[in-house]
Amino acid sequence: MTCSENAFTSLLVLGSGFCWAFGNTLQPITFLAILQPVASLISLDRLILRPPSWGIQRPRMWTATACLVITLVNALGGTVAFAGVLSYPETTATSLAAAFGFGLAVSTAITIFPLLGNHWACSLWPNHSATTLIFPCLNTATYTFLSLFISTFLSPGNAILDWEPLKQMCSIWGLAGAVWLLSSSSMCMYIAVWIHHPLALGRGQTGLTMSASLRASYQIYAQLPTQELSGDPSGPVAKASSGLPSSSSQTHLSAAMPVNQQPLPLLQHWVVSLTLMQWCLAAVIGGLSAQAPLFYQVDITTIIPNTIQASCLIESSAIDSSYEWTLLWDRTEARIKAGDDLILWAEESVNISAGTGEEQLWQQARQLLVAYPGSRSYIGLSYQALHVDSNMYTNHFVLMQPDGTLAWNYLKAYPVPVVEDDVIAGPAQLPIHDSPFGRMSGAICFDFDHPHFALQAAMQYVDIMLQPSWTWGSVGPRHFSGNQIRAIEGGYTIIRCSSSGVSGVVTPGGVVTTQVFTGTSGIHVFTVPLFPRLWTPYAQLGLHYVEWFNLAVAALLWMVMLVPSGWWSKYGEIAATWMYMKKYSGGAVQGSKRSFLNSLRTHELSLRDSTTSQDDGIHVSSTSQ
Template sequence: MSLSLVLLYIVGSFATGLQSLPFFSLLFYPVLLNYTRKQWKNNILAFIVNTLAVSTATLTTFDIVYGTPPFTHFSRVLVYAAVNNLFIIISTLIDRLAFINKNSGVWTRVLLFPCMWTYLWHIHDYYGDGSGYSNSTSDWAAWAQIVDLGGKSLLDWLLALFGTCLLEYDTWSKLYFQWKESSSISATESSLTTTTATTETKHIPSVNQAHSSLSSRLSKIRLQLLLHPLSLYMIVVGLLYVYGEVKSSIRRGAFFQKPIKDWAPDTIPVACVIGSGGFDMELRSNYSHWMDKSIDASQRGAKLVLWSEEVVLTETLQDEERLRAMAIKVAMEQHIYLVIAYDRQFPTNHNMAVLISPQGDILIDYIKANPVPFDEDNEPGPGVLLYVDIPEFGRIGLVICYDLSMPKFIRQAGQNNVDVLLQPAFNWGAGAPSVLRNQQLRPIENGFTLFRCVSQGISGIIEPVIHGHYEQKTVTISNSVYIFNLPLQQRIKTLYSDYIGDFVPMTSLAFSIVILTRLHFF
């Protein structure tokens, strides 16, 4: 195996998956393209090697039961990795076609691959974006914040563009050295012109003409260098870094040097009741146990109590009625908003979350709209994100777990001006950090505050700016209560959610078609 394939395997193993590293995600694109552009067969070899790399990166993805032996689901992981790599090989094959085309110029080499990549992963995200290569960069504040401009697709495009621009380093360096050489000659000529002006005045016109010609050539090279894709990319990334840092560092209303008392929102205590999380499964039938946990949370000051996903099980209609009656009683007696989450087995298998008011009214009765493909046999709900206006909290929406991995579905929260989105969830195995990196992009894209309670995962509060001042995260496993302080703040409007939506992937598709048409592929 060549050194290039070894490098691709190592980088690919940490560019995506359960323990991805942002730098490796960024490095993946130039490593991949540098190999696939050389020969046709390299695309097939890259497909095979990166399938193995993604399999390594996602080895325990389907180990739902704690203590599952290694490689138990390896065949399924391999199929999963191969399907994901189909999106990659389609992008690299089209890129290779354009790369060897005699009509292909520098901008074709630079733009076609990012455009194809962005559109294809946009299609992939219709089934959930948990395996995307841009997810790991969500902890890089300056990068991640740009999703409020164009959604996750803009982040995909920018990362893929890094690969094609970096591979133009040879043409950029040639221009750079030409500019340096011309600058040196120009400086020498300028010195000679000054000397000539004092000794041989009759030759001044010809000397000045040569110097003018050199200056013109120098200006032309400088302009070519400035407009080179790699130079423009560095300028754009610099501007986006400034944008991201401003958004994440300076809160709304804090500029310029306003006292914190003038802009800090009030907070209100809220609580997570974390279910059995795959352990102590007999507790799923013990409704009183979880009501006591909810009362404990209330007595510790929580005004809203949110259960994690599928804390209890209802096997009959009578079970469900008893559960709801108990929850209504707790909400009324404790004067709290209570969200119970349970697995309804009858009459239809539904994954449920119900928001109850302190007056005992059911404000939201929600069925999970997006069950995890192949792993959950629940019937999906109608696909409408439900919300309600509450005086104490503003507009509250409610979703369940994998719903937050569906960008198009969650965009409804932004379009309906949801201030706070509640998310009961259940993770398993080693997946919790990866799921969080993926799902924490949704509040940024849509401008809401996320309150999530997760069994075997990471619970807390995620703000609409990455690493906001009120961000709170903690690992939560099972059978426990955690208190957080929720900032009471209105949703922030975003360009992505309020105005342009899928503009980036659709424009990427249009550009791809235009480029391929110009190269006579259509």
């Protein structure tokens, strides 16, 4: 590279990290989130195809170095983006190191699988209309896989859902569909600004690509008259089959150019058509869904729902007999007297000991409910129980019915990594309870960042999901926004009570009817509209399985790309030859097709053996002309 090219590539690499830091972050900028994959794709291509003069001569070693550079820069960007996520109760060197570790893990996965996978795919199958679909497939599959271990909190799909019609489309394709749309939009930009660049045109030197001699033979074959296709021994086909290239074949051989020197127009790439279709669907279907309750000119008085009154009580790790403990119980009693239908404590409102402490807490709630026999209040107790023998905790959400009986005792299934390393995970099974105002279920905070877990609620036809939560710093708004996606995917109402974050109510259509910022202590009362549960294609039609199908396709693609290039040289080009013959012959060749293939392959190998260089067959050597 020249100095100016080095500088431009360096700016691209740094730009990729910058877009990662401020695109997919706690306060995301949509355009930067879409631009980030574009910068990473082009940066990696430029580094691999024209490396700087760093003294690294081996191509494979430089490819690994290029991947390492991209990975580290993006990991630093991820650290900036999510530095506050693991910084509790304050930002420290340890919390930043943990954030960098997570950023490095995600960045490594993204660099190896989607970015490097796209580079290899464009080298193996250049100038093919379907090749540009590979990056969206691999990128979406990678984030689907990561969601099983890290959750969807880091998913870039969250960063582009600030447009309401697009958000509504999650009822059809889920958050993974938003990731695919982001990835395919990035690929369209990549095609527009990069794929015609001379460096990009120089790819495709290996793999399932047609060598010059074979391609020239296809051109001859395509131009032959019908009588020669039928087996005229004096034609160029016979001469090529005998291993002695004719003068016309020599002319074509010398003039043959790599197929990727003639890139496809932008609109001929499948990914462009598919992306345009997705945006159109979002505009039309998503737009209609956003207006569904009132479309078309519905009288608003006919759709006013019934309501219930719910209260959110917030304390943080109150200890038995402390002032905060007493205040929390006084507020609970006051809300029972006020006639609230639901009283929900924020996550970890109190800290108690496991066993005896839990029984005393439950008994105190029973006594309070029994003291008001006409009450219709459900009480959701959220607490953390210490197991002295192991010095570990369990995170509980207990729902007490108005008569004092237990509706459920749920344990948090997905504790937050690093922050809750001392919390024992509960079973990944949602509780279910049928109440006078609908079927209810509940989960705690970070559990909602696992969509395949939360999908149980939709499959069980839940009407209301209860969510005690606890966040910190600036995490709350993004977490609340992610909960909206669960409501849209599952078609149920969410009532969220969070300390140090955002509390509120989300309807089955993802509409936020109440949203308040909450601290470490307080009381908030919500009027909850009881809209009917919505049927969603994502849940009820089984479209969530498309994510797993995409993951399987991505794994298959990687298996294909990891096949040694010699295998493709031996078998792939013969298959490609056959497809071209079939396309151009129009069925004129019958019995001689197999012999023609074999002799043409023999002729091709003889040309390769005669060349002094170890070229891969794209450029024709002087000995074969």
